[in-house]
Amino acid sequence: MSIQPRPPIYPDPCAAFYAGAEPVPTVTTTQMVEVDRAMVEDYGISLLQMMENAGRALAGQARRQLGGSVVGQRITVLCGAGNNGGGGLVAARRLQDWGAQVDVTLVHHPDEYHGVPQHQLQILQALHRPVHSAGLPSPGAALTIDALIGYGLNSAPQGRAADLIHWANDQAAPILALDTPSGIEVGSGQVFQPAIHAAATLILALPKQGFLHPEVQPLLGTLLVADIGVPPELYLRLGLEVSSIFARQDTVALSCQQDLGPSGEASPTA
Numbered sequence: 001m002s003i004q005p006r007p008p009i010y011p012d013p014c015a016a017f018y019a020g021a022e023p024v025p026t027v028t029t030t031q032m033v034e035v036d037r038a039m040v041e042d043y044g045i046s047l048l049q050m051m052e053n054a055g056r057a058l059a060g061q062a063r064r065q066l067g068g069s070v071v072g073q074r075i076t077v078l079c080g081a082g083n084n085g086g087g088g089l090v091a092a093r094r095l096q097d098w099g100a101q102v103d104v105t106l107v108h109h110p111d112e113y114h115g116v117p118q119h120q121l122q123i124l125q126a127l128h129r130p131v132h133s134a135g136l137p138s139p140g141a142a143l144t145i146d147a148l149i150g151y152g153l154n155s156a157p158q159g160r161a162a163d164l165i166h167w168a169n170d171q172a173a174p175i176l177a178l179d180t181p182s183g184i185e186v187g188s189g190q191v192f193q194p195a196i197h198a199a200a201t202l203i204l205a206l207p208k209q210g211f212l213h214p215e216v217q218p219l220l221g222t223l224l225v226a227d228i229g230v231p232p233e234l235y236l237r238l239g240l241e242v243s244s245i246f247a248r249q250d251t252v253a254l255s256c257q258q259d260l261g262p263s264g265e266a267s268p269t270a
């Protein structure tokens with residue numbers, strides 16, 4: 001079973017995000033970069049650990065969207081050369097482990113992958129799992145995973161990344177985006193062209209401020225947030241109050257509060 005593209009769930013501007021009844025703060029790109037820095041430098045939680053959590057959560061979300069089993073299902077995973085792409089490479093490996101037929105499509109030649117994404121790619125290569133870095137994927141997959149570009153986007157997508165965004169949007173398969181649909185500047189909420197039109201977006205750690213922008217919301221699809229192991233102590237240092245949103249599950253759905261109402265407090269809407 002595959003999920004079908006669905007109309008945006010946020011027809012009206014969104015003022016705040018909730019997980020159940022718990023408010024979920026948004027973060028600026030600066031705060032997210034500081035989270036990444038502090039994770040590694042202050043607490044010794046490495047990028048490799050965070051990326052493994054991200055990719056495992058992404059694979060789990062793909063499995064849920066495909067009805068609970070991925071055995072024999074065709075999934076296309078589009079991977080950039082940054083840390084967003086690295087999460088895609090982890091998800092591709094886990095989905096293959098679980099029995100899916102995964103087409104791993106890279107933006108660049110494998111020689112152009114460095115650091116932790118290169119490490120993830122080398123695991124696939126050590127397992128003799130094919131990766132493609134030229135041409136377009138074959139159509140007909142049940143799901144496309146967009147791990148092309150995350151919060152590292154610096155301008156309108158260009159080159160092969162842009163070609164793959166156009167390709168993904170033209171497919172019948174729904175798109176599951178990692179952290180953000182590629183093509184959105186998550187801090188400001190600027191939507192570049194081209195940008196991925198996602199059926200679902202799996203946000204890592206916390207939603208980014210730009211996701212409240214009305215132009216962005218139709219591109220996000222169903223919003224989910226995944227635990228990648230950021231400790232509450234770190235959020236407190238940044239002045240962010242994050243309740244125990246992952247107390248029961250390590251991926252939770254986000255809902256949207258559409259306006260604050262006269263009292264400034266309103267219940268979240270689904």
Ligand SMILES: NC(=O)C1=CN([C@@H]2O[C@H](COP(=O)(O)OP(=O)(O)OC[C@H]3O[C@@H](n4cnc5c(N)ncnc54)[C@H](O)[C@@H]3O)[C@@H](O)[C@H]2O)[C@H](O)CC1
Pocket residue numbers: 032035036047050051054080081082083084085087148149150151152153154155156157158159161162178179180204205228
């Ligand atoms: N704490 C967290 O939330 C964590 C998030 N993670 C993931 O890491 C990305 C951010 O990774 P980063 O390496 O900084 O950047 P990106 O992968 O998003 O992008 C860099 C990549 O994209 C190319 N690129 C940038 N702009 C363009 C453009 N206009 N056209 C074409 N290509 C472009 C650039 O050349 C690089 O190759 C975050 O979103 C999460 O997914 C970590 O996994 C862990 C912590």
Ligand SMILES: [K+]
Pocket residue numbers: 084146147148149150177178179180181182
């Ligand atoms: K992405």
